[in-house]
Amino acid sequence: MSAFRNPFDYKVRLHRGGCSCGRHHSQAEHERAEALEARALQDRAVEGAVMRALFPQDEVRRRFLKAVGGGTALAAISTLFPLGLAKEAFAESIGPLEKTRLSVGFIPITCATPIIMAHPLGYYAKYGLDVEVVKTAGWAVIRDKALAREYDAAHMLSPMPLAISIGAGSSPIPWTMPAVENINGQAITLALKHKDRRDPKDWKGFRFAVPFDYSMHNYLLRYYLAEHGVDPDRDVSIRSVPPPEMVANLRADNIDGFLAPDPVNQRAVYDGVGFIHLLSKEIWDGHPCCAFSASREFVTAMPNTYQALLKAILDATAYARKPENRKEIAAAIAPTNYLNQPVTVVEQVLTGTFADGLGNIVRDPQRIDFDPFPYESFAIWILTQMKRWGQIKGDIDYAAVAREVFLATDATRLMKEVGMEPPADPVKSFEVMGRRFDPSQPQAYVDSFAIRRT
Amino acid sequence: MAGNRPWLAPLLSLVFLAVFVGLWHLATRTTAGEVQVDPEYAALVGAAAATGGKSAMPGPGDVAAKLWEHITDPFYDRGTNDKGIGIQLGHSIARVLLGFGLAALVAIPLGFVIGMSPLVYRALDPFIQILKPISPLAWMPLALYTIKDSNVSAVFVIFICSLWPMLINTAFGVASVRRDWLNVARTLEVSRLRTAFQVILPAAAPTIMTGMRISVGIAWLVIVAAEMLVGGTGIGYFVWNEWNNLSIANIISAILFIGLVGMLLDTTLARLGRAVTYKE
CATH class of the missing domain: 3.40.190.10 (Periplasmic binding protein-like II)
Structure with a gap:
């Protein structure tokens, strides 16, 4: 193939190292071109199927096309049958996967x-x-x-x-x-000993855990506390603790509660160390x-x-x-x-x-x-x-x-x-x-x- | 006295074990619950919570049952995140041996150079002194960030933690070879290379082996923590995964296996060490 390449074009590679067929600069470009080609073939296949369905006898199809011309026929059929949509629908299911x-x-x-x-x-x-x-x-x-x-x-x-x-x-x-x-699907869980202190105003000095600093849990807990007049930075402490350690810490009395993803909350109940104070949907339904x-x-x-x-x-x-x-x-x-x-x-x-x-x-x-x-x-x-x-x-x-x-x-x-x-x-x-x-x-x-x- | 009765020490060990297991059994004995709850509620919570208590530590019986489960089926593979304890231990041992082997390849030649040249020794000393006390796990985030591969990062952490004891012991062993022997070699006009291999190496070998033994011990300590951090495979991951499930019985079984493997690694190197010792 290299005999046909213009050696004065800076984009052309004269040495090997392009794609597998040699016609493209890189393997990625080769794959893109191949995908486009595959798409064009698919489109043709869809058009062919539609035409065969409309004209079961090939003789009739050819006479029709001769009479009105290919372009007009395509336009006319497109108004009757959503060819574009059919092609789309067909392409959806295929598309070569780059990596499986x-x-x-x-x-x-x-x-x-x-x-x-x-x-x-x-x-x-x-x-x-x-x-x-x-x-x-x-x-x-x-x-x-x-x-x-x-x-x-x-x-x-x-x-x-x-x-x-x-x-x-x-x-x-x-x-x-x-x-x-x-x-x-999240919840605030508190240690069982706090079962009579359900009002957030009584929570000053509590130690809370959330899974991560950049989490909805952190923002929702802060929002909930602040709406009740508790400053999440000054009145309580909030630290990030990996979810599996939360139940163990609650059990060991290192924290008073957490706003955590499930199954951690339910697990705390299952193990008898905490109770579910509030589901996160009660703070913001659909968060x-x-x-x-x-x-x-x-x-x-x-x-x-x-x-x-x-x-x-x-x-x-x-x-x-x-x-x-x-x-x-x-x-x-x-x-x-x-x-x-x-x-x-x-x-x-x-x-x-x-x-x-x-x-x-x-x-x-x-x-x-x-x-x-x-x-x-x-x-x-x-x-x-x-x-x-x-x-x-x-x-x-x-x-x-x-x-x-x-x-x-x-x-x-x-x-x-x-x-x-x-x-x-x-x-x-x-x-x-x-x-x-x-x-x-x-x-x-x-x-x-x-x-x-x- | 003990020489006359060699069975006394093992017997005493057994007595200690029995006492420990007995105390454990007594401490974790479950008392029958009194608080009765609605049976529908009881079905939704654990046995301990249903009777108004917290889930308890497992007793020796529970742990023994789990242990038996692991021993009888150590190599199962039920998907990426659920493999038998034998496979997990295998992954950990492979990581330790790889990191340890690489460290030995670097530390022993480097230790030789450092030990043979007082100038290099003094020049590198400040670096070694600063790098040595760093907890290997402190390297983990840096390793993950730069190496960008959690598996290699774990091996790197093992490498870095096994490096220092070997390096320091090799340098020390090489530096403290008896002057007389070196002088004899010099008088006999033995080449420097031959001196290194035939005089210094055998003389320093026991110290080097001690360094290796310390290193492998540290490496085995560190791998568990490293694997708990990076996850994926290994005995550390197994412990983390069971912690996730708050399955203390599984964790205790894993601890026993970790101890056994650590003992095996240590004994192996101790044997090797004995093979190279000499009497002056």
Whole structure:
């Protein structure tokens, strides 16, 4: 082939080292061209199928085309039959995967349900992926392993992709959050000895634990305390403790309570060391918690793999939404390979029929729910809280960061493809403890709080 | 006295063990619960919580049952995050041997150079003194950040913690070879290389072996903590995973296995050490 190359063109490589066929500058370019070619072939195949269906006899088709001309025929048929849509629909299911063996990290908590259950229940395999779900010891480790590309995608707390992207707590690396894992599903658990001190005003001097500094747990606990007039930095102490250590610390009386992901709260009840004071849905019903996240590099360099992975997770999320499937999921994710918890603990979390630690059985099917849509307003709220508690210094463009990190557009399209109903507006307004949040006025919202660190 | 009755010491060991297990059994004995709760509620919580108490420490019986489970099926593989204790120990031992081997490759030649040249010794001493007391785990975040691979980072931590005892002992052993022997070698006009291998090495070998023995002990101590941090595989990960499940019986079994393997590593190096000792 090299005989046909222009040796005076600086883009041309005369030595070997291009792609496998020799016609492209790099293997990546070769693969792109191949994918385009495959797409063109697919389109032709769809057109062929439509024409065969319209004109069962080839003689008739040829006469028709001769009479009106190919271009007119195509236009005429397109008005009758949505050819473009048919091609789209056909392409969706194919698209060559750039990589099929993936490694996805998770923290063993029920928030990760869609990521985990997609493995035993076969959702990854359904989209042609061979995914290894790897249990990870803590949020900082999962962040470092994801940054180090050891994981292709990872389960993170929804503030983490924002923090990574703006460089809070680590060097800034463009990160994305294509889907929310779960909504609600957290709780404030207190040590049993505090069962008569249910009013937050009596909590001065308490030692609380949250899983990570950049977590919804931290922001929700701070919000809840501050709304009750307790300054989260001065009146109580809040430290980050890995979830598995929380129950052990509560038992050893090192902490008075925690706002933690499940199954930690239910486990504290199961082991008789604490009681569930409040579900996080009572602070903000429908709040996001954990997220499915990937680097922007992964999303742009492997678009098909990313879409397949996201579709597998969205599909799993859709399954997890249905209350009747929750028992099956609990049994699938409780074993040692995944959460490593007694089945009943996981089942109580997922079904919402649970023991509260004070002798009552509570029935709240909304205790945890799964809604993958990454509303941009969620991101803006999280950023306002980062700002409020001094994790972000200086001015930021709330809406721009939210749009960059929370990939609402992709989620809308892919949710439709797996048969889910995406919301019409990627920005929604909501209430947190009765206080309305207007995503268009983030700075005014930050300034409206009496207790803040700005 | 003990020489006459060699069975006395093992017997005493058994008595100690029996006393310990007995006390343990007494301390963890579960008392029958009195508080009665609604049976539907009781089904949702653990046995201890249902009777109004906290979940208890497991007794010797529970631990023995778990231990038997691990011994009879040490090599199962039920997915990425659930492997038998034999496989986990294998991963840990492999990491330790790799890190330790690399450290030996670096520390022994470097120790030789340092020990043979008082100038190099004095020049490198401040660095060694500063680097030696750093807890190996303090290197972990730095290693993860720069190496960008958790497995290699764990090996690196083992490498760095086994380096210092070997380096210092080798240098010390080489530096304190008896002057007379070196002088004899010089009078016989033995080449420097031959002196190093045939006079200094055998003379310093016992000290070097002591350094290696200390190193392997430290490496085995550190691997458990390192694996608890990075996760994935290894006995440290196993302990962390069972802690996640608050399964104390599993943790105690793992502790016993960690002790056994540590003892094996130590005895092996002690044997090797005895092979190179000499009488002056």
